[in-house]
Structure formats: structure tokens, C-alpha cells
Amino acid sequence: MKITFLGTGTSTGIPTIGVNRESCLSDDPKDNRLRSSILIECDNKKFVVDCGPDFRQQMLRTKTTRVDAILFTHEHADHTAGLDDVRPISFKHGKIPIYAHTRVVKNLKKRFDYLFDKKNDYPGSPHVYPIIIENKKFNIEEIEILPITYMHHKLQVFGFRIKNFAYVTDLKMITKEELNKLKNLDVLILNSLRHNEHYSHINLTQAIDHIEELKPKKAFLTHIAPDMGLHSETEKILPKSVFLAFDGLEIIVDD
Numbered sequence: 001m002k003i004t005f006l007g008t009g010t011s012t013g014i015p016t017i018g019v020n021r022e023s024c025l026s027d028d029p030k031d032n033r034l035r036s037s038i039l040i041e042c043d044n045k046k047f048v049v050d051c052g053p054d055f056r057q058q059m060l061r062t063k064t065t066r067v068d069a070i071l072f073t074h075e076h077a078d079h080t081a082g083l084d085d086v087r088p089i090s091f092k093h094g095k096i097p098i099y100a101h102t103r104v105v106k107n108l109k110k111r112f113d114y115l116f117d118k119k120n121d122y123p124g125s126p127h128v129y130p131i132i133i134e135n136k137k138f139n140i141e142e143i144e145i146l147p148i149t150y151m152h153h154k155l156q157v158f159g160f161r162i163k164n165f166a167y168v169t170d171l172k173m174i175t176k177e178e179l180n181k182l183k184n185l186d187v188l189i190l191n192s193l194r195h196n197e198h199y200s201h202i203n204l205t206q207a208i209d210h211i212e213e214l215k216p217k218k219a220f221l222t223h224i225a226p227d228m229g230l231h232s233e234t235e236k237i238l239p240k241s242v243f244l245a246f247d248g249l250e251i252i253v254d255d
């Protein structure tokens with residue numbers, strides 16, 4: 001299984017408009033972060049987790065021309081706003097299934113009504129169809145996916161585990177029971193917004209606490225805000241086997 005970080009930034013991306021922090025002014029390409037999303041390549045299938053406002057650019061720069069499914073963590077714009085840009089992919093390869101919580105599908109139907117309007121089907125619309133997921137295992141063809149549910153301030157969010165790999169973003173509060181689903185991982189990707197406390201995201205200390213409890217072989221931090229500081233500086237203070245992700249980073253997870 002191959003994972004590519006399509007974006008590793010928080011909702012505003014880095015640089016952020018009008019923000020003059022070191023990370024926003026940095027020449028290091030690792031400090032340039034599009035909105036958070038990953039590409040998963042597994043058993044000859046390609047999925048993306050989330051489809052934010054930078055989706056088009058993310059597909060172009062990774063030369064990804066096909067997406068077999070989209071999994072949504074939650075409905076926030078930084079995770080969904082690029083949905084219209086799946087058009088060229090669906091024109092070429094057919095309808096794309098969208099896996100999401102029923103609440104997220106309802107939200108997408110409101111915001112992208114024309115995508116779901118079967119009566120006035122406009123041929124230029126992207127071709128997508130929803131598949132509702134709940135907090136139980138589901139399959140995309142023969143690939144088994146285990147959702148993990150947790151809270152992001154007052155909003156429920158899904159993370160996803162495939163084999164010994166898991167992607168968890170926009171986490172703030174998680175129950176013990178759900179956290180236990182993240183044991184025995186080779187790779188855990190976890191959000192870590194910044195150093196200071198935040199009402200809807202765990203910070204660096206809280207992310208490291210979870211990692212120390214779960215003990216994945218490797219952990220990568222994502223959904224980074226400008227006030228985390230420079231990539232090169234933050235990497236120095238991380239425990240062994242915990243890494244700050246960056247856009248374009250590819251990792252291989254053994255099956």
C-alpha cells in the first residue's frame with residue numbers, strides 16, 4: 001500500500017493569506033502546505049481521503065489521473081470544497097463513489113445540489129454517487145476499511161483504518177473504545193495543529209501523548225497551522241519514529 005500526502009496544511013493552508021509568520025515566508029518547500037488530504041494506492045485501486053479546495057492542484061502535481069473512490073472525514077470546506085473538480089476524472093473513468101456519513105452527504109447535497117440532481121441531470125456535472133457509511137467495517141471491493149469515530153469540537157468525524165495503516169485528522173476528543181481501534185499500527189497519520197491548545201484540534205503535545213499510548217511503528221503529523229513553526233525546527237523536537245509530514249511525501253506500508 002502506498003500513501004501520498006496530497007496536502008498537510010490546516011484549513012487556511014501555508015502560506016496563509018495575510019500571515020507573516022516564519023513558516024509562511026519560508027523558502028523551504030516543506031513549509032508550503034496545501035489543505036490536508038491523502039491518496040491511498042492499494043490493490044490497484046486509488047482512493048483519496050477528502051477532496052478539499054486544492055484537489056485540482058494536488059491531482060496535477062502528483063500526476064494522478066484516476067480516482068476510484070472518495071472517502072470523506074467530515075463536511076468542513078477544507079475537506080470537501082474541491083468536489084466539483086473531480087469532473088475530468090469522472091468524464092474519463094465514470095461515476096465516482098463518495099463514502100461518507102449520512103450527515104456529510106446531506107451537507108454535500110445542499111452545497112453541490114447540481115451533482116445530485118437526477119431530474120435535471122446536466123451532462124457537464126461531475127458524476128458522483130453517495131454511499132452512506134456508519135461506524136462499522138465496510139468494503140471498497142475487496143479492501144476492508146474500519147472507520148474510527150471521534151469529535152472535532154461538536155462535530156463527529158470519521159478516521160479510517162486499512163490493514164495496519166490509519167488516517168485520523170481533525171481529532172479533538174476520542175473515546176477509549178475508539179482509540180483502541182488504532183492499536184498495532186505500522187503507520188498512524190494524526191492531526192497536530194500547533195503548539196498551543198485549540199478548541200477543535202489536538203496540539204503537538206496531545207498528538208504525541210496519543211502516539212505514545214498507541215505505539216505505532218511510525219507516526220506522521222498533518223493538518224499543520226502556520227504557528228507550528230518551521231518544518232526543519234519542529235522535526236528536531238519530535239520523538240524518534242514521529243515525523244512531520246509534508247506535501248508530496250510518499251510512504252509505503254507493508255500489507
Ligand SMILES: [Zn+2]
Pocket residue numbers: 010011036076078079170223
Ligand atoms: Zn480540517
Ligand SMILES: [Zn+2]
Pocket residue numbers: 074076152170
Ligand atoms: Zn474540520
